[in-house]
Amino acid sequence: MMPFVQMPKGFLATGVNCGVRRYRPDIGIIKSETPCVAAGTFTTNTFKAAPVLYNMSLLPSDSVRALVVNSGHANAATGEQGLKDNLEFAQHTAETLGLRQSEILVASTGVVGERLPLQKLIPALPQAVRAFSDTINNFALAIMTTDLVPKFGSETFEIQGKTVTVAACAKGSGMIHPNMATMLGFVVSDALVSKDVLQKVLREVSDETFNMISVDGETSTNDMVLALSNGQSGVNVDSGDAYKLFKQAVLKVCRDLAISVARDGEGASKLITVIVEGSADLKLAREAARLITTSPLIKSAVHGEDPNWGRILVRLGQAGVPTDWFENIEIRLQDVTVFKDGSPQAFDRPAARQALQADHVTIRCTLGNGPHSATAWGCDLTKRYVEINTEYS
Amino acid sequence: MMPFVQMPKGFLATGVNCGVRRYRPDIGIIKSETPCVAAGTFTTNTFKAAPVLYNMSLLPSDSVRALVVNSGHANAATGEQGLKDNLEFAQHTAETLGLRQSEILVASTGVVGERLPLQKLIPALPQAVRAFSDTINNFALAIMTTDLVPKFGSETFEIQGKTVTVAACAKGSGMIHPNMATMLGFVVSDALVSKDVLQKVLREVSDETFNMISVDGETSTNDMVLALSNGQSGVNVDSGDAYKLFKQAVLKVCRDLAISVARDGEGASKLITVIVEGSADLKLAREAARLITTSPLIKSAVHGEDPNWGRILVRLGQAGVPTDWFENIEIRLQDVTVFKDGSPQAFDRPAARQALQADHVTIRCTLGNGPHSATAWGCDLTKRYVEINTEYS
Numbered sequence: 001m002m003p004f005v006q007m008p009k010g011f012l013a014t015g016v017n018c019g020v021r022r023y024r025p026d027i028g029i030i031k032s033e034t035p036c037v038a039a040g041t042f043t044t045n046t047f048k049a050a051p052v053l054y055n056m057s058l059l060p061s062d063s064v065r066a067l068v069v070n071s072g073h074a075n076a077a078t079g080e081q082g083l084k085d086n087l088e089f090a091q092h093t094a095e096t097l098g099l100r101q102s103e104i105l106v107a108s109t110g111v112v113g114e115r116l117p118l119q120k121l122i123p124a125l126p127q128a129v130r131a132f133s134d135t136i137n138n139f140a141l142a143i144m145t146t147d148l149v150p151k152f153g154s155e156t157f158e159i160q161g162k163t164v165t166v167a168a169c170a171k172g173s174g175m176i177h178p179n180m181a182t183m184l185g186f187v188v189s190d191a192l193v194s195k196d197v198l199q200k201v202l203r204e205v206s207d208e209t210f211n212m213i214s215v216d217g218e219t220s221t222n223d224m225v226l227a228l229s230n231g232q233s234g235v236n237v238d239s240g241d242a243y244k245l246f247k248q249a250v251l252k253v254c255r256d257l258a259i260s261v262a263r264d265g266e267g268a269s270k271l272i273t274v275i276v277e278g279s280a281d282l283k284l285a286r287e288a289a290r291l292i293t294t295s296p297l298i299k300s301a302v303h304g305e306d307p308n309w310g311r312i313l314v315r316l317g318q319a320g321v322p323t324d325w326f327e328n329i330e331i332r333l334q335d336v337t338v339f340k341d342g343s344p345q346a347f348d349r350p351a352a353r354q355a356l357q358a359d360h361v362t363i364r365c366t367l368g369n370g371p372h373s374a375t376a377w378g379c380d381l382t383k384r385y386v387e388i389n390t391e392y393s
Numbered sequence: 394m395m396p397f398v399q400m401p402k403g404f405l406a407t408g409v410n411c412g413v414r415r416y417r418p419d420i421g422i423i424k425s426e427t428p429c430v431a432a433g434t435f436t437t438n439t440f441k442a443a444p445v446l447y448n449m450s451l452l453p454s455d456s457v458r459a460l461v462v463n464s465g466h467a468n469a470a471t472g473e474q475g476l477k478d479n480l481e482f483a484q485h486t487a488e489t490l491g492l493r494q495s496e497i498l499v500a501s502t503g504v505v506g507e508r509l510p511l512q513k514l515i516p517a518l519p520q521a522v523r524a525f526s527d528t529i530n531n532f533a534l535a536i537m538t539t540d541l542v543p544k545f546g547s548e549t550f551e552i553q554g555k556t557v558t559v560a561a562c563a564k565g566s567g568m569i570h571p572n573m574a575t576m577l578g579f580v581v582s583d584a585l586v587s588k589d590v591l592q593k594v595l596r597e598v599s600d601e602t603f604n605m606i607s608v609d610g611e612t613s614t615n616d617m618v619l620a621l622s623n624g625q626s627g628v629n630v631d632s633g634d635a636y637k638l639f640k641q642a643v644l645k646v647c648r649d650l651a652i653s654v655a656r657d658g659e660g661a662s663k664l665i666t667v668i669v670e671g672s673a674d675l676k677l678a679r680e681a682a683r684l685i686t687t688s689p690l691i692k693s694a695v696h697g698e699d700p701n702w703g704r705i706l707v708r709l710g711q712a713g714v715p716t717d718w719f720e721n722i723e724i725r726l727q728d729v730t731v732f733k734d735g736s737p738q739a740f741d742r743p744a745a746r747q748a749l750q751a752d753h754v755t756i757r758c759t760l761g762n763g764p765h766s767a768t769a770w771g772c773d774l775t776k777r778y779v780e781i782n783t784e785y786s
Binding site for chain 2 (some may be wrong): 042045046048055075076079111112113221289296297298301303304306309310311313314316317318320321322323326327339342343344381382383385386387388390
């Protein structure tokens with residue numbers, strides 16, 4: 001049974017089937033009793049899908065009341081018609097909920113280049129409303145495409161005798177159905193927060209979590225993470241200890257979701273965590289960690305449980321690690337040191353191979369004694385990935 | 394039988410087995426009777442292998458007499474010892490040829506992190522000298538690692554009643570043996586050319602050829618292309634028509650070799666040519682073409698003979714094609730137009746699928762009516778790629 005995750009105070013969520021999928025929920029709504037502060041981070045792909053452009057025009061905001069999501073159709077590469085369809089979807093959702101269209105955010109995920117199936121989505125809205133509950137579970141199911149598992153979680157913290165809840169939900173990384181647009185994330189909280197602070201927290205947390213995962217190096221047209229906060233906990237988190245606790249809670253739920261997305265990567269059999277530490281340069285640490293997670297050679301070696309450190313070193317060089325840092329570089333696979341002080345280390349190869357049999361492999365690269373570190377997550381490359389993506393559209 | 398390719402006037406080449414491989418040639422030398430102008434382009438990986446650093450310190454030059462190459466060991470990630478080993482290899486090669494060490498260039502390809510096997514290489518030098526001939530063929534075999542076919546060719550042109558020959562040879566793209574450092578290219582000519590012009594031609598040609606291929610997005614520590622020209626044709630190609638003909642000949646041989654490397658990509662069953670044209674920006678056209686060749690989703694779709702244009706559009710957006718160019722975009726798969734004027738086109742899907750059954754697939758993207766175009770080459774992604782790279786080191 002799926003563990004139930006409670007929505008923050010004043011939030012309801014729903015997910016029902018509108019007929020795009022055969023049985024599974026494929027339309028979901030989150031709504032708040034009261035207006036929310038809302039923030040978003042969006043794909044850097046220049047061909048942004050209609051719902052991405054729509055949300056970007058509304059955010060940041062302090063008057064969002066709901067967000068509606070459909071899965072199966074990305075409403076990307078659909079031009080002017082796509083923008084009209086998206087607006088119609090928002091309008092009908094608003095009417096059904098008794099709200100104004102400008103209070104509604106929209107996300108879509110699925111096939112690129114086909115119109116939104118409004119004839120299925122609109123009639124399903126009243127059913128969705130009837131299924132509102134105070135858990136996130138059915139919403140989490142409704143946003144899945146080829147994900148093997150739903151991805152959701154929550155964190156709470158107490159301060160001033162009050163409880164703040166942060167719940168979040170994501171989908172991503174499956175592409176069995178071709179042309180999928182991939183990563184969506186939603187964070188809802190009852191913290192009292194200004195839109196600027198919420199935007200800042202979301203951007204900083206996204207940079208450390210969702211922006212540090214990769215399944216195949218593809219940047220989708222629909223990627224976005226949205227955050228809503230309705231203040232109903234009565235705890236102002238704009239500064240001080242409350243700010244720290246809030247950011248920590250958002251970071252924790254988002255990191256867990258990001259890791260779930262990487263672990264559920266297409267065809268993946270292993271989660272790979274790459275830690276690059278001791279860097280004098282944060283950007284370089286992030287770039288190096290990401291390049292290691294996107295290397296098809298390293299992904300294949302991990303799949304083959306092969307302690308192939310040379311491929312990691314090559315990728316650090318590709319990231320632009322300065323030549324004079326070389327003599328300080330240390331590389332560890334799980335707990336086995338394979339490279340140190342710029343030199344290959346004698347290591348127990350069978351033991352290293354055995355350590356790599358785990359379903360979670362950690363690669364740790366120390367670049368020196370600089371203050372910056374970065375962590376990225378990915379997955380191994382398997383024949384199943386190729387199978388999934390050579391299937392017919 | 395391999396077609397024989399004649400070396401340019403005054404050049405000899407050789408390739409013999411020194412015992413790193415079981416039987417196949419694994420050490421090769423090209424030498425010129427007279428001093429050569431020499432130029433090089435080198436990997437951007439910051440952890441450059443010892444022979445790369447050595448050649449960079451000598452080039453451009455007008456007094457190079459020979460280059461020696463070994464396959465099986467990359468002499469990368471080998472530190473100070475690697476530089477010493479490389480120098481010793483150059484010194485012994487010079488002595489054997491009766492030359493000075495500073496007249497010798499060196500290239501290595503193979504496993505990262507192991508020392509050069511000088512105890513095998515040095516005793517083989519006299520044998521290599523005895524095997525000098527005026528064809529490039531054995532040299533082309535000696536530089537192979539996991540390449541399935543040797544890659545070499547030549548072009549000649551006539552001007553002022555004289556003949557100029559450009560011969561070239563490359564290896565690359567196999568990585569069955571782990572930690573391989575990949576791409577090497579050698580261009581030799583009897584044109585009379587200044588080192589600055591040779592360097593300029595090599596850089597410009599490399600940008601259009603070797604720098605536009607990708608098998609898996611990995612930038613090796615050992616990549617380099619070297620050009621030697623000894624002037625024995627008596628034709629000065631520094632300017633005018635002779636310059637144009639010379640550059641065209643270098644471009645032709647290098648393009649053919651680059652395409653061979655892409656076609657021989659690990660596990661590949663199809664060559665993919667991507668043409669991005671009508672761009673107002675050359676850099677963007679190149680970036681977009683390369684991003685399409687490196688997309689695991691597009692590579693998988695081509696392997697599955699799936700006319701999946703959405704993945705191509707997503708990649709154009711990831712490359713940063715401006716939003717307002719969207720309505721001019723046209724995408725053709727082989728001869729089938731699948732996207733035009735910013736809209737999906739109705740097309741005959743079975744016919745498109747059939748067209749994609751060819752072993753050479755061309756993807757053509759028109760971005761508008763700008764003056765710039767770029768061509769990139771890659772290969773499909775197959776289960777064999779994963780098999781090759783999960784094998785144990």
